[in-house]
Amino acid sequence: MSRTPAYAAELRTALTRAVRGVSERDLARTTEALVSRYRSVAPASAPILASRVHVAAYAAYRMAATHAALSRILGELADRDLAPRSLLDLGGGTGAAAWAAAGAFDSLETITVLDQVEEALGLGRELVRDAASEVLAGATFARAVAGDWPQLEADLVTVSYVLSELDEAAQELLIADAMQRGRAVVVAEPGTPDGYARVLRVRSAMVAAGWTLLGPCPHASECPLVGRDWCHFAARVNRSAEHRRLKGAELSYEDEKFSWVAAARPSLVESPAGQPNSGRILRHPLKRKGFVEFQVCRPDGTAGREVVSKKAGERYRSARDAEWGDTLP
Numbered sequence: 001m002s003r004t005p006a007y008a009a010e011l012r013t014a015l016t017r018a019v020r021g022v023s024e025r026d027l028a029r030t031t032e033a034l035v036s037r038y039r040s041v042a043p044a045s046a047p048i049l050a051s052r053v054h055v056a057a058y059a060a061y062r063m064a065a066t067h068a069a070l071s072r073i074l075g076e077l078a079d080r081d082l083a084p085r086s087l088l089d090l091g092g093g094t095g096a097a098a099w100a101a102a103g104a105f106d107s108l109e110t111i112t113v114l115d116q117v118e119e120a121l122g123l124g125r126e127l128v129r130d131a132a133s134e135v136l137a138g139a140t141f142a143r144a145v146a147g148d149w150p151q152l153e154a155d156l157v158t159v160s161y162v163l164s165e166l167d168e169a170a171q172e173l174l175i176a177d178a179m180q181r182g183r184a185v186v187v188a189e190p191g192t193p194d195g196y197a198r199v200l201r202v203r204s205a206m207v208a209a210g211w212t213l214l215g216p217c218p219h220a221s222e223c224p225l226v227g228r229d230w231c232h233f234a235a236r237v238n239r240s241a242e243h244r245r246l247k248g249a250e251l252s253y254e255d256e257k258f259s260w261v262a263a264a265r266p267s268l269v270e271s272p273a274g275q276p277n278s279g280r281i282l283r284h285p286l287k288r289k290g291f292v293e294f295q296v297c298r299p300d301g302t303a304g305r306e307v308v309s310k311k312a313g314e315r316y317r318s319a320r321d322a323e324w325g326d327t328l329p
Protein backbone atom coordinates (compact mmCIF):
# COMPACT_ATOMS: atom_id res chain seq x y z
CA MET A 1 0.00 0.00 0.00
CA SER A 2 2.96 2.30 0.34
CA ARG A 3 3.71 2.06 -3.40
CA THR A 4 3.24 5.52 -4.88
CA PRO A 5 1.56 5.44 -8.30
CA ALA A 6 3.30 6.97 -11.30
CA TYR A 7 2.21 10.56 -11.96
CA ALA A 8 0.62 10.93 -8.49
CA ALA A 9 2.78 13.97 -7.68
CA GLU A 10 2.26 15.47 -11.13
CA LEU A 11 -1.50 15.01 -10.80
CA ARG A 12 -1.46 16.65 -7.38
CA THR A 13 0.36 19.69 -8.76
CA ALA A 14 -2.05 19.91 -11.71
CA LEU A 15 -5.03 19.66 -9.32
CA THR A 16 -3.69 22.41 -7.06
CA ARG A 17 -3.25 24.67 -10.09
CA ALA A 18 -6.66 23.83 -11.53
CA VAL A 19 -8.70 24.59 -8.40
CA ARG A 20 -6.76 27.75 -7.52
CA GLY A 21 -9.45 30.09 -8.85
CA VAL A 22 -12.28 28.56 -6.80
CA SER A 23 -12.99 30.02 -3.35
CA GLU A 24 -12.03 27.71 -0.51
CA ARG A 25 -15.34 28.31 1.22
CA ASP A 26 -17.29 27.19 -1.87
CA LEU A 27 -15.01 24.19 -2.30
CA ALA A 28 -15.42 23.12 1.33
CA ARG A 29 -19.21 23.58 1.27
CA THR A 30 -19.58 21.69 -2.02
CA THR A 31 -17.22 18.95 -0.88
CA GLU A 32 -19.44 18.38 2.15
CA ALA A 33 -22.51 18.11 -0.09
CA LEU A 34 -20.69 15.66 -2.40
CA VAL A 35 -19.50 13.51 0.50
CA SER A 36 -23.04 13.07 1.75
CA ARG A 37 -24.33 12.47 -1.81
CA TYR A 38 -21.75 9.74 -2.43
CA ARG A 39 -22.65 8.12 0.91
CA SER A 40 -26.21 7.62 -0.30
CA VAL A 41 -26.73 4.53 -2.45
CA ALA A 42 -29.68 5.93 -4.45
CA PRO A 43 -29.00 6.35 -8.19
CA ALA A 44 -28.75 9.97 -9.34
CA SER A 45 -31.76 11.48 -11.09
CA ALA A 46 -29.64 14.40 -12.38
CA PRO A 47 -25.86 14.79 -12.87
CA ILE A 48 -24.17 15.02 -9.45
CA LEU A 49 -21.32 17.15 -10.78
CA ALA A 50 -23.71 19.96 -11.59
CA SER A 51 -21.38 22.97 -11.83
CA ARG A 52 -17.76 24.07 -12.14
CA VAL A 53 -17.52 24.22 -8.32
CA HIS A 54 -18.90 20.66 -8.00
CA VAL A 55 -16.35 19.43 -10.52
CA ALA A 56 -13.49 21.30 -8.80
CA ALA A 57 -14.58 19.92 -5.41
CA TYR A 58 -14.78 16.38 -6.83
CA ALA A 59 -11.33 16.68 -8.37
CA ALA A 60 -9.82 18.18 -5.22
CA TYR A 61 -11.24 15.70 -2.75
CA ARG A 62 -11.78 12.48 -4.75
CA MET A 63 -9.59 12.32 -7.83
CA ALA A 64 -6.29 11.49 -6.09
CA ALA A 65 -8.11 8.58 -4.41
CA THR A 66 -9.78 7.14 -7.52
CA HIS A 67 -6.46 7.59 -9.33
CA ALA A 68 -4.68 5.62 -6.59
CA ALA A 69 -7.22 2.77 -6.74
CA LEU A 70 -7.06 2.57 -10.54
CA SER A 71 -3.26 2.74 -10.47
CA ARG A 72 -3.15 -0.24 -8.15
CA ILE A 73 -5.48 -2.26 -10.40
CA LEU A 74 -3.94 -1.32 -13.74
CA GLY A 75 -0.42 -1.68 -12.32
CA GLU A 76 -1.15 -5.28 -11.46
CA LEU A 77 -2.55 -5.98 -14.93
CA ALA A 78 0.55 -4.37 -16.49
CA ASP A 79 2.79 -6.53 -14.30
CA ARG A 80 0.94 -9.53 -15.70
CA ASP A 81 1.69 -8.32 -19.27
CA LEU A 82 -1.60 -6.77 -20.28
CA ALA A 83 -0.40 -4.19 -22.82
CA PRO A 84 -3.32 -2.18 -24.25
CA ARG A 85 -2.65 0.29 -27.03
CA SER A 86 -5.98 2.11 -26.61
CA LEU A 87 -8.03 3.12 -23.55
CA LEU A 88 -11.70 4.09 -23.52
CA ASP A 89 -12.87 5.46 -20.15
CA LEU A 90 -16.68 5.53 -19.80
CA GLY A 91 -17.98 8.01 -17.22
CA GLY A 92 -14.38 9.13 -16.95
CA GLY A 93 -15.12 12.55 -15.44
CA THR A 94 -11.91 14.47 -14.81
CA GLY A 95 -9.76 11.59 -16.12
CA ALA A 96 -8.48 9.64 -13.08
CA ALA A 97 -8.35 6.34 -15.04
CA ALA A 98 -6.56 8.04 -17.93
CA TRP A 99 -3.80 9.19 -15.56
CA ALA A 100 -3.59 5.73 -14.02
CA ALA A 101 -3.47 3.97 -17.40
CA ALA A 102 -0.79 6.32 -18.71
CA GLY A 103 1.26 5.52 -15.61
CA ALA A 104 0.72 1.76 -15.85
CA PHE A 105 1.01 0.94 -19.57
CA ASP A 106 3.99 1.99 -21.71
CA SER A 107 2.09 0.41 -24.60
CA LEU A 108 -0.69 3.02 -24.59
CA GLU A 109 -1.07 5.10 -27.77
CA THR A 110 -4.54 6.64 -27.44
CA ILE A 111 -6.83 7.65 -24.56
CA THR A 112 -10.50 8.63 -24.92
CA VAL A 113 -12.48 9.84 -21.90
CA LEU A 114 -16.27 10.09 -22.26
CA ASP A 115 -18.63 11.68 -19.75
CA GLN A 116 -21.98 13.44 -19.60
CA VAL A 117 -20.65 16.53 -17.78
CA GLU A 118 -18.84 19.03 -19.98
CA GLU A 119 -17.39 20.86 -16.94
CA ALA A 120 -15.71 17.65 -15.77
CA LEU A 121 -14.27 17.02 -19.22
CA GLY A 122 -13.04 20.64 -19.33
CA LEU A 123 -11.22 20.22 -16.04
CA GLY A 124 -9.83 16.89 -17.29
CA ARG A 125 -8.40 18.63 -20.37
CA GLU A 126 -6.90 21.36 -18.19
CA LEU A 127 -5.23 18.79 -15.92
CA VAL A 128 -3.49 16.91 -18.76
CA ARG A 129 -2.49 20.04 -20.67
CA ASP A 130 1.14 20.03 -19.50
CA ALA A 131 1.42 16.31 -18.69
CA ALA A 132 4.86 14.77 -19.17
CA SER A 133 3.25 11.69 -20.73
CA GLU A 134 2.60 12.36 -24.41
CA VAL A 135 -0.33 9.99 -24.58
CA LEU A 136 -1.94 11.68 -21.57
CA ALA A 137 -1.35 15.18 -22.94
CA GLY A 138 -2.95 14.03 -26.20
CA ALA A 139 -6.01 12.42 -24.55
CA THR A 140 -9.44 13.14 -26.05
CA PHE A 141 -12.16 14.25 -23.60
CA ALA A 142 -15.59 14.15 -25.26
CA ARG A 143 -19.19 14.47 -24.13
CA ALA A 144 -21.38 11.36 -24.29
CA VAL A 145 -24.22 9.93 -22.25
CA ALA A 146 -24.55 6.33 -21.05
CA GLY A 147 -26.81 4.37 -23.39
CA ASP A 148 -25.64 6.49 -26.29
CA TRP A 149 -21.85 6.06 -26.30
CA PRO A 150 -20.20 6.44 -29.71
CA GLN A 151 -19.31 3.18 -31.49
CA LEU A 152 -15.62 3.20 -30.52
CA GLU A 153 -13.46 0.17 -29.84
CA ALA A 154 -10.51 -0.10 -27.50
CA ASP A 155 -8.09 -2.68 -26.13
CA LEU A 156 -9.12 -1.61 -22.62
CA VAL A 157 -12.36 -0.05 -21.36
CA THR A 158 -12.51 1.33 -17.81
CA VAL A 159 -15.69 2.05 -15.83
CA SER A 160 -14.47 3.68 -12.65
CA TYR A 161 -16.76 4.70 -9.75
CA VAL A 162 -19.71 5.22 -12.11
CA LEU A 163 -22.19 2.40 -11.42
CA SER A 164 -23.54 3.84 -8.16
CA GLU A 165 -24.94 6.81 -10.09
CA LEU A 166 -27.11 4.54 -12.26
CA ASP A 167 -30.09 2.28 -11.57
CA GLU A 168 -29.56 -1.46 -12.01
CA ALA A 169 -30.90 -1.60 -15.57
CA ALA A 170 -28.62 1.27 -16.63
CA GLN A 171 -25.66 -0.41 -14.88
CA GLU A 172 -26.29 -3.60 -16.88
CA LEU A 173 -26.50 -1.66 -20.11
CA LEU A 174 -23.29 0.24 -19.32
CA ILE A 175 -21.40 -3.01 -18.71
CA ALA A 176 -22.82 -4.56 -21.90
CA ASP A 177 -21.70 -1.43 -23.80
CA ALA A 178 -18.25 -1.62 -22.22
CA MET A 179 -17.91 -5.32 -23.14
CA GLN A 180 -19.07 -4.65 -26.67
CA ARG A 181 -16.39 -1.98 -27.13
CA GLY A 182 -13.45 -3.42 -25.17
CA ARG A 183 -11.14 -6.41 -25.53
CA ALA A 184 -10.63 -6.14 -21.77
CA VAL A 185 -12.84 -4.32 -19.25
CA VAL A 186 -11.97 -3.05 -15.77
CA VAL A 187 -14.69 -1.95 -13.34
CA ALA A 188 -13.87 -0.26 -10.02
CA GLU A 189 -16.30 0.77 -7.29
CA PRO A 190 -16.00 2.02 -3.70
CA GLY A 191 -14.88 -0.77 -1.36
CA THR A 192 -18.19 -0.88 0.50
CA PRO A 193 -20.67 -3.76 0.74
CA ASP A 194 -22.90 -2.16 -1.91
CA GLY A 195 -19.91 -1.37 -4.17
CA TYR A 196 -18.91 -5.04 -3.87
CA ALA A 197 -22.50 -6.11 -4.69
CA ARG A 198 -22.39 -4.08 -7.92
CA VAL A 199 -18.99 -5.55 -8.80
CA LEU A 200 -20.36 -9.05 -8.18
CA ARG A 201 -23.15 -8.45 -10.70
CA VAL A 202 -20.59 -7.26 -13.25
CA ARG A 203 -18.46 -10.34 -12.53
CA SER A 204 -21.48 -12.60 -13.16
CA ALA A 205 -22.15 -10.89 -16.50
CA MET A 206 -18.51 -11.32 -17.52
CA VAL A 207 -18.40 -15.00 -16.55
CA ALA A 208 -21.77 -15.67 -18.24
CA ALA A 209 -20.40 -14.14 -21.46
CA GLY A 210 -17.43 -16.55 -21.34
CA TRP A 211 -14.87 -13.85 -20.53
CA THR A 212 -11.73 -14.71 -18.56
CA LEU A 213 -11.41 -12.99 -15.19
CA LEU A 214 -8.06 -11.19 -14.93
CA GLY A 215 -8.57 -10.19 -11.31
CA PRO A 216 -8.91 -9.97 -8.45
CA CYS A 217 -10.51 -13.44 -8.47
CA PRO A 218 -8.20 -16.44 -8.99
CA HIS A 219 -11.23 -18.50 -10.13
CA ALA A 220 -14.59 -18.09 -11.88
CA SER A 221 -16.67 -20.08 -9.35
CA GLU A 222 -19.10 -18.37 -7.02
CA CYS A 223 -17.40 -15.77 -4.79
CA PRO A 224 -16.70 -17.51 -1.45
CA LEU A 225 -17.22 -14.26 0.47
CA VAL A 226 -20.89 -13.85 -0.46
CA GLY A 227 -23.04 -13.56 2.66
CA ARG A 228 -20.14 -13.36 5.12
CA ASP A 229 -17.81 -10.57 4.00
CA TRP A 230 -17.14 -8.29 1.06
CA CYS A 231 -14.14 -8.36 -1.23
CA HIS A 232 -12.28 -5.05 -1.15
CA PHE A 233 -8.78 -3.67 -1.15
CA ALA A 234 -6.99 -0.44 -0.23
CA ALA A 235 -4.70 2.01 -1.97
CA ARG A 236 -2.68 4.60 -0.11
CA VAL A 237 -3.19 8.22 -1.12
CA ASN A 238 -0.82 10.99 -0.04
CA ARG A 239 -2.85 14.06 0.83
CA SER A 240 -1.73 17.48 -0.33
CA ALA A 241 -2.04 20.43 2.08
CA GLU A 242 -5.23 21.59 0.24
CA HIS A 243 -6.66 18.09 0.40
CA ARG A 244 -6.08 17.98 4.16
CA ARG A 245 -7.62 21.41 4.63
CA LEU A 246 -10.62 20.54 2.51
CA LYS A 247 -11.29 17.37 4.46
CA GLY A 248 -10.39 18.88 7.84
CA ALA A 249 -7.94 15.99 8.13
CA GLU A 250 -4.71 15.76 10.11
CA LEU A 251 -3.05 12.70 8.59
CA SER A 252 -0.81 13.16 5.57
CA TYR A 253 -2.37 10.12 3.87
CA GLU A 254 -5.59 8.15 3.59
CA ASP A 255 -6.39 4.64 2.43
CA GLU A 256 -8.88 4.47 -0.42
CA LYS A 257 -10.98 1.30 -0.19
CA PHE A 258 -12.11 -0.14 -3.51
CA SER A 259 -13.67 -3.24 -5.07
CA TRP A 260 -12.85 -4.25 -8.63
CA VAL A 261 -13.14 -6.81 -11.35
CA ALA A 262 -11.35 -7.13 -14.68
CA ALA A 263 -11.92 -9.58 -17.50
CA ALA A 264 -10.83 -10.18 -21.07
CA ARG A 265 -12.60 -11.51 -24.13
CA PRO A 266 -11.93 -15.20 -24.80
CA SER A 267 -9.67 -14.25 -27.75
CA LEU A 268 -7.29 -12.55 -25.32
CA VAL A 269 -6.90 -15.60 -23.11
CA GLU A 270 -3.74 -16.78 -24.85
CA SER A 271 -2.16 -13.47 -23.91
CA PRO A 272 0.09 -13.74 -20.86
CA ALA A 273 -2.42 -11.80 -18.71
CA GLY A 274 -4.65 -14.73 -17.81
CA GLN A 275 -6.39 -15.38 -14.52
CA PRO A 276 -4.08 -15.11 -11.50
CA ASN A 277 -2.93 -18.61 -10.64
CA SER A 278 -2.20 -18.14 -6.97
CA GLY A 279 -4.45 -16.96 -4.14
CA ARG A 280 -5.52 -13.35 -3.62
CA ILE A 281 -4.63 -11.76 -0.27
CA LEU A 282 -7.88 -10.49 1.28
CA ARG A 283 -6.63 -8.74 4.44
CA HIS A 284 -3.48 -7.13 5.81
CA PRO A 285 -1.09 -10.07 6.29
CA LEU A 286 -0.07 -10.81 9.89
CA LYS A 287 3.72 -10.71 9.88
CA ARG A 288 4.94 -12.73 12.89
CA LYS A 289 8.34 -13.97 13.95
CA GLY A 290 9.21 -16.81 11.58
CA PHE A 291 5.95 -16.87 9.63
CA VAL A 292 3.41 -14.76 7.75
CA GLU A 293 -0.31 -15.50 8.00
CA PHE A 294 -2.68 -14.61 5.19
CA GLN A 295 -6.43 -14.65 4.55
CA VAL A 296 -6.72 -15.58 0.89
CA CYS A 297 -9.16 -16.39 -1.88
CA ARG A 298 -7.86 -19.58 -3.50
CA PRO A 299 -7.84 -20.80 -7.12
CA ASP A 300 -10.08 -23.72 -6.05
CA GLY A 301 -12.87 -21.24 -5.16
CA THR A 302 -12.48 -21.40 -1.37
CA ALA A 303 -11.30 -18.69 1.02
CA GLY A 304 -9.31 -19.15 4.22
CA ARG A 305 -6.02 -19.02 6.09
CA GLU A 306 -2.59 -19.71 4.57
CA VAL A 307 0.71 -19.64 6.43
CA VAL A 308 4.13 -19.19 4.86
CA SER A 309 6.92 -20.03 7.29
CA LYS A 310 10.60 -19.21 7.29
CA LYS A 311 11.31 -22.75 6.10
CA ALA A 312 9.86 -21.76 2.71
CA GLY A 313 13.07 -19.76 1.96
CA GLU A 314 12.63 -17.47 -1.07
CA ARG A 315 8.83 -17.73 -0.85
CA TYR A 316 8.96 -16.55 2.78
CA ARG A 317 11.06 -13.53 1.77
CA SER A 318 8.42 -12.62 -0.85
CA ALA A 319 5.68 -13.23 1.74
CA ARG A 320 7.27 -10.63 4.08
CA ASP A 321 6.88 -8.04 1.30
CA ALA A 322 3.38 -9.09 0.25
CA GLU A 323 0.49 -6.75 0.98
CA TRP A 324 -3.29 -6.84 1.16
CA GLY A 325 -4.56 -7.09 -2.42
CA ASP A 326 -1.45 -8.78 -3.85
CA THR A 327 -1.45 -12.32 -5.20
CA LEU A 328 -0.10 -14.85 -2.73
CA PRO A 329 3.64 -15.42 -3.31
Ligand SMILES: C[S@@+](CC[C@H](N)C(=O)[O-])C[C@H]1O[C@@H](n2cnc3c(N)ncnc32)[C@H](O)[C@@H]1O
Pocket residue numbers: 047048049062063066067090091092093094095096097114115116117120144145146159160161162165166
Ligand atom coordinates in the same frame (compact mmCIF):
# COMPACT_ATOMS: atom_id res chain seq x y z
C1 LIG B 1 -17.94 9.48 -9.18
S1 LIG B 1 -17.60 10.14 -10.76
C2 LIG B 1 -16.22 9.10 -11.28
C3 LIG B 1 -15.36 9.80 -12.25
C4 LIG B 1 -14.12 9.03 -12.69
N1 LIG B 1 -14.48 7.85 -13.44
C5 LIG B 1 -13.24 8.66 -11.52
O1 LIG B 1 -12.99 7.47 -11.29
O2 LIG B 1 -12.77 9.58 -10.81
C6 LIG B 1 -18.89 9.46 -11.77
C7 LIG B 1 -18.84 9.98 -13.18
O3 LIG B 1 -19.80 9.27 -13.96
C8 LIG B 1 -20.42 10.17 -14.84
N2 LIG B 1 -21.75 9.68 -15.21
C9 LIG B 1 -22.75 9.33 -14.36
N3 LIG B 1 -23.85 8.98 -15.05
C10 LIG B 1 -23.53 9.12 -16.36
C11 LIG B 1 -24.26 8.93 -17.57
N4 LIG B 1 -25.54 8.57 -17.54
N5 LIG B 1 -23.63 9.17 -18.74
C12 LIG B 1 -22.34 9.58 -18.77
N6 LIG B 1 -21.60 9.79 -17.67
C13 LIG B 1 -22.18 9.56 -16.47
C14 LIG B 1 -20.51 11.45 -14.01
O4 LIG B 1 -20.73 12.59 -14.81
C15 LIG B 1 -19.18 11.46 -13.28
O5 LIG B 1 -18.20 12.15 -14.00
